[in-house]
Amino acid sequence: MNEVPGMETRVSSAGREVVIGRARPTVLIGERINPTGKKRLKESLQAGQMDQVLLEAEWQVRAGADILDVNVGAGGVDEIKMLPKVVAAILETFDIPLCLDSSHPAAIEAALAVYPGKPLINSVSAEEDSLESVLPLVKRAGAAVIGLALDEEGISSDPEKRLAAAQKIVARAEALGIPRSDVIIDCLMLSVAVNKEEGLKTLETIRLVRESLGVNITLGLSNISFGLPDRERINGIFLAAALGQGLTCPIVDVVKIKPFVMAADLVLGRDDYALRYIDYYRKNRKGGLGR
């Protein structure tokens, strides 16, 4: 197998750097700062208040998030004003790298203006509009970026086509002078309740992207269990299979997924003498690893 060697992605806040790479412990991107389906968070953002955002951030940070995804997209919220405001509020309280998440490049540009380190930008896709509007922002800010493995035709059910979209994003980034190590590919995940092959398709996409591009890989994990009961266990079990294939920095609810990640890093050779696992277990043993 002529596999491309794995590479490292570095992101940072003012005082803290996080390194993402295959030989290192899994990096967790906290997904909870997003008003979709969260009534109180949505209302507080509409009112321009920071209390709910900071509460969600605190939960994710205390549970062990390495990076926080920040999305303020909701009806009645001006993202161009609100995203930088929320970013500043979080960074005032927590020294943790952020993932600036918006479908509006102008909102990301506004947030970049107040960001003190090297953020992650979420996201670009292989669609021409997206490549043209987002990649120049990434280059100018010296940021890292999440590339969605989809193009004008949407999410393909063929892993080879998802790979082709990822390759296009990496090629266009490199043509602009963005190093490949600053592109993280989202291999995309749909619910297995709808199509039983979805898990296998995503695992195969991860393998293809890892082998042919060598870049870091992310995934919005919780989609897999949409519509099913006991979602936490399904997500945790799929996470283990995906980490084994090359996933390095999933986007997750850290509070729920952390115990599974500690066990996965342990069995996948990322925990010397089980020290991290045992330390985590000691601190969280009530009910057994946070259950």
Place this chain on the structure above:
Amino acid sequence: MNEVPGMETRVSSAGREVVIGRARPTVLIGERINPTGKKRLKESLQAGQMDQVLLEAEWQVRAGADILDVNVGAGGVDEIKMLPKVVAAILETFDIPLCLDSSHPAAIEAALAVYPGKPLINSVSAEEDSLESVLPLVKRAGAAVIGLALDEEGISSDPEKRLAAAQKIVARAEALGIPRSDVIIDCLMLSVAVNKEEGLKTLETIRLVRESLGVNITLGLSNISFGLPDRERINGIFLAAALGQGLTCPIVDVVKIKPFVMAADLVLGRDDYALRYIDYYRKNRKGGLGR
């Protein structure tokens, strides 16, 4: 990749056939009928009583075991007399295929004499003594056999050497007229508490055996977490990664591992419309999938 296609192994009791194969739901071999470390079971076997054996068997069967491993090896127990007696007692109560587990070929031979279907024999290794004493029994009985991926030098830390041992077993079996599909390879598992690479070595062995031999694969799963807390979760998480690589019939405590297997089969494309998962969840929802 010139991968050998996966094959199916069939084992049976008097009235029930179990088919092991990569496209099918995971087959669980219950591990609990083994006196090692179980004082009451050991004492009852020494006294020639069947009550503890039948109790362990009932738990595994009720939890969803597909096959039961039966091992009576303990000081003060004559395996040649006791193994057939225990096999007969279990089959009188439960119509389920058995895995006849002994390091004494004579005990396996005695058990074969009372076995009404096609059992699994546990085990042969690539050691010359083992190949010469066990494979003729397998051939004569028309049984299936578990081949341990080790030779005279013991368990290798090199996955390629474990593969070589597996290849030797398959070649010798085929030379005797035992079809390859009746050989199941145990890829072997040591604790990650001692060496953090053990999980990765076993995963790599599974991949190599799957790609180059195409046979079914088993594993004594619980070894991975020896010496660590919250073993159930570690075992379940590693199981998911191993099933993703090609493990098809792990040897496990079915009571503890079943919820993880239901979730793993779901995310690995072995559960149409999540019907098995949802049915299992409904029947076991107290505390969430048996936790």
